[in-house]
Amino acid sequence: MNPRANALGIVIRNTQILVEEQWGKHSQGTGTYYRPIGGTIEFGEYSQDTIVREFLEEIGAKIKVKQYLKCIENIFSIDENIGHEITQVYAVQYIDPDLYEVEQFQVTEQDKITIAKWISISEFINGEKFLYPNGLTELLTLINLESGE
Template identity: 60%
Template sequence: MHPRANVLGLLMKDNCILLEERYGKHSKGTGYYYRPIGGTIEFGEHSTETLVREFQEELGVEIVINQYITCIENIFTIEGNTGHEITQVYVVIFKDERYYEQERFLVSEGEMQTSAKWVLIEEALSGEKVVYPTSLVERCKHIYF
């Protein structure tokens, strides 16, 4: 087994970050958890290309990549199964500013549909919202939070 290479985009407005909301089993138990929009980097695809593609596929929106932030190595266990991800993280902005007014977004990933919403940064920092990868908020808070 090999680590999975993926990419995430941090999209901010006011004191909020756009996060996908999911419900299920995660490394801290079962319940709601949150993650930025992004996905798996395909072979031969640059992480920036992946991020633009993922926002288009999942939300149906165009983004502009604003800044590279960091790379996070995330090793986690869910129900005895170990996962390993190498994650590139960027700050992104909507091409169309009207999307900043939208409260919720339908997230489509193949057959699965969830939603993304603006989450207060304080809720992520305090641990009130479970955000993955686990070190994301801590790693990035000195930059934007």
């Protein structure tokens, strides 16, 4: 099996990040976990174009890519199955500033519907909630330190 290439968009509102809430098995056990909006990079598609497409498809929001942040390589195990992701992470912003006032969004991915909501970055840093991919919480810690929050 080959690594999966994907891209995620980080939207920050004050000290909160917009994340999709999911439930299931993850590398820390079974239960609720969170992941920013994004998805698989399609063949022939640039990763920043993936982010723009995914936000529009999943929550109906138009965004602008502000900055490339980092590539995170995540090798993980769930039920003795090994997963491998290479994730391009971008800081993004809504084109419509009113969307920052929306408390939660319905996320539609094919036949699966979940929600995305704002969660305090400190809840991930303090280990109260699980954020994936592995390495993203550390990146958020650096963003928080650099912004002085």
